Amino acid sequence: MSSLLDNSAVKRTFAACLALPLVVLAGTAFADGDGVWKGGENVYEKVCGRCHEHNIGPVLKGRQLPAPYITAVARNGLRAMPAWPASFIDDKSLQQVADYISKAPAPAAKP
């Protein structure tokens, strides 16, 4: 039994099985990402909304959060929230998404 576990091909296959779902997940997370941001709403839908519209992060819309606060949190991260570097969201697009969020009305209440 232990000779089977010592087999490096078995180990490699096992490692690949663990890694593959991560690669697939990473690919789908931003599957429509063409590297081009088309304004604040587009960034919100492609990135922020994946958590902030699905109870993973707190609701951001309708709270009149100041845009400088939003950009600071997005660049630096905040506790459970990951940081988004300029290599991923450029300064202009981050400013646009912050303006979009700070002015967006509260989402309709869900039953």
Ligand code: HEC
């Ligand atoms: C991977 C999930 C995830 C994504 C994607 C995400 N956030 Fe967050 N965000 C969180 C979580 C979780 C918190 C709460 C952090 C905490 O308090 O531990 C948070 C908190 C915040 C806060 C602070 C809210 C408050 O109540 O003070 C702001 C502002 C924010 N996020 C902005 C953004 C913006 C802008 C984007 C898109 C560029 C974004 N987030 C993308 C998970 C995410």
